[in-house]
Amino acid sequence: MGELVVAKGQATRQANKERRKKKILSVARSLIADEGFDALTISQLAVRSGVTIPTVHNLFGKKNDIVLEMFRQLVHRVDSELAEPELIDPIAASEVLLDNLLALYGADEDFYRAAFMGGERLGLFEHELNDGVFRKSILVAEKLCDRARKGGYLHGRIDSRWLAQQLFGCQRLARQDWVNGYIDIQTYRQQALIGMLLTFAADATPDLHQRICEKVVLLAE
Known part of the structure; x- marks a missing residue:
């Protein structure tokens, strides 16, 4: 009986922690969207969340840990979408990847623009971070490449790791232009998708290569 009470108590504490x-x-998220990245401080988080500053530190760590957790959740959502078995065709998969990203960004553009600016300043996209956004995003892109190769869409002459880095680079460059206000979200999609498809074209089988050329022409019109 005592063990049962202890177990229930632990479960309750864990549930409260997650809440x-x-x-x-x-x-x-609200602070970043409404007041900008610099408004996000541990003290403001504590006050507005109704907890103490030590509680925030104990649950997350520092400010950059909180921002990193936000991006981890984003990458996880995209990864979950790419796990769908029907996403084998590189053209369709690229479109789904971008549409998922842009659906998230478009739902709260002010937040994501400010968050990405802050993320760059905190170094959350540095290549050498083992648990950083760059590495997680590269893994998503590698899955896309491996699936396309196994499905017969790619020759496999170019290592998936190199293709994945280029795929991520195309998306990242367009995202930076969007974050800085140089392009709108639809142009972001166009630029990123064209870049991703041209990357796939470098290793594409003849049928896919032809389809990519036709798709790029349509996107560029």
């Missing part, structure tokens, strides 16, 4: 974390992340 506090979700609350803090929600407040962090």
